[in-house]
Amino acid sequence: MSVHEECGVFGLISPKTADVAGAAYYGLYALQHRGQESCGIVINDDGMFSSHKDLGLVSEVFTSDTLSRLPRGNMAVGHVRYGTTGGTNRRNCQPIEVNHQKGKMAIAHNGNLSNAAELRNALELSGAIFHTTSDTETIAYIVTRERLRTPSIEEALSAAMNVLDGAYSLILMSSQKLICARDPYGFRPLCYGKTADGMYVAASESCALKAIGAEFIRDLEPGEILVFGPEGMVSRREHCGRKQKKCCIFEYIYFARPDSVIDGVSVHGARVQAGKILARKHPVQADIVIGVPDSGLDAALGFSMESGIPYGIGLIKNKYIGRTFISPGQDARMDQVKIKLSAIEESIRGKRVVLIDDSIVRGTTSGRIVRLVREAGASEIHMRISSPPFLHPCYYGTDIDSRENLIACHHSVSETAEIIGADSLGYLPVSELGSLIGGCGYCSACFDGVYPTEIPADTRKDRFEQKLGKNN
Numbered sequence: 001m002s003v004h005e006e007c008g009v010f011g012l013i014s015p016k017t018a019d020v021a022g023a024a025y026y027g028l029y030a031l032q033h034r035g036q037e038s039c040g041i042v043i044n045d046d047g048m049f050s051s052h053k054d055l056g057l058v059s060e061v062f063t064s065d066t067l068s069r070l071p072r073g074n075m076a077v078g079h080v081r082y083g084t085t086g087g088t089n090r091r092n093c094q095p096i097e098v099n100h101q102k103g104k105m106a107i108a109h110n111g112n113l114s115n116a117a118e119l120r121n122a123l124e125l126s127g128a129i130f131h132t133t134s135d136t137e138t139i140a141y142i143v144t145r146e147r148l149r150t151p152s153i154e155e156a157l158s159a160a161m162n163v164l165d166g167a168y169s170l171i172l173m174s175s176q177k178l179i180c181a182r183d184p185y186g187f188r189p190l191c192y193g194k195t196a197d198g199m200y201v202a203a204s205e206s207c208a209l210k211a212i213g214a215e216f217i218r219d220l221e222p223g224e225i226l227v228f229g230p231e232g233m234v235s236r237r238e239h240c241g242r243k244q245k246k247c248c249i250f251e252y253i254y255f256a257r258p259d260s261v262i263d264g265v266s267v268h269g270a271r272v273q274a275g276k277i278l279a280r281k282h283p284v285q286a287d288i289v290i291g292v293p294d295s296g297l298d299a300a301l302g303f304s305m306e307s308g309i310p311y312g313i314g315l316i317k318n319k320y321i322g323r324t325f326i327s328p329g330q331d332a333r334m335d336q337v338k339i340k341l342s343a344i345e346e347s348i349r350g351k352r353v354v355l356i357d358d359s360i361v362r363g364t365t366s367g368r369i370v371r372l373v374r375e376a377g378a379s380e381i382h383m384r385i386s387s388p389p390f391l392h393p394c395y396y397g398t399d400i401d402s403r404e405n406l407i408a409c410h411h412s413v414s415e416t417a418e419i420i421g422a423d424s425l426g427y428l429p430v431s432e433l434g435s436l437i438g439g440c441g442y443c444s445a446c447f448d449g450v451y452p453t454e455i456p457a458d459t460r461k462d463r464f465e466q467k468l469g470k471n472n
């Protein structure tokens, strides 16, 4: 409940001038779960760029008034953000727009570079001046620098991908082209589809394609660049070397929406499977299985199916919370549980409850949820977690950032159960992660410490702000 996803990206190109802002709005609305701090849309009307970006939810930033002020156009790129690098401020809202020597570019990025600090230092030493503190501007700088010595924007991106390390799913827009790219490991998802009236649409998750009536075509391959432009659609796959796919396993467990399909695997199906495995690995006598909304619900269903213990609805989530309660920082998190969740006493009172959640980070949120269920009258609470314990930080675009804050680094399973107030606790075994997605390549570094790339020396979210402060 306390891990945050980094961002969601969305882009489209239409064969004729259309209300691309409206389509991007609905696409971003479907991706809102990937980031609630800020959002933005850049429209391309035959080479003229217009944009609107701000802090807040999609429905807050894009009122009917702001949407009506955006022109019709033939391309759009959009972004929802939860800042894993760079603070929460308007400067860091995306898409980033750049005017460079060869034209214009807008760029939206999901993920974190693991070599961002080195790349940024090198650029600054060569005279670059940064306006934001996010990794995305570093990517924009490298692409535009490469554009000076390459014949096209896609060649420039291809050259940039030789030096970028880490997680990035990108959507770039030039005056004539929409370009999508997925890093060579494929950490973050990116797929594309097409609408009945001929618009090509790309998005972090397939749920955003559905939202605007586009038919899913396929996921981008790790390392693939897909270009939509005057020459039609062109795919480039062989430019940055073959790597073994390492899609983030936590996308399936928590980040993605259950109605999305990533790399051919249903997110809902993966979560149900996690619940079934939990029922086999950590069986318990109980009267009801309930899930913590939203990402615990599918696994709770799987646990119930496998164990035969009835599935019930025991916790309700208030879905109408604005940004006030979804901002980062410990103080905001402390207040969230009671405002976000409410227990249904009729389901719970006097019962032995299996309570399913997706993860435990610090244990604070889990403790509050267990207390909520206890106060609703549960006689026993058996917590089951549809992921393994977090033991290592993530460097690829989430805020699992420090071993100090991870309860499993300092306490055994039984100690953790006691701390959160549960009668028993069971995690999904690391060895079972592959079976959630049929064994295809995945990253599980936050659980097993096996990192696909070099680990950065400085991983603080505010590392670029700190540096600015020191030097001035």
Ligand code: SF4
Pocket (backbone or CB within 6 Å): 187, 248, 249, 250, 251, 393, 394, 395, 396, 397, 398, 400, 443, 444, 445, 446, 447
């Ligand atoms: Fe996902 Fe964990 Fe890998 Fe980060 S370290 S990309 S959260 S599996």
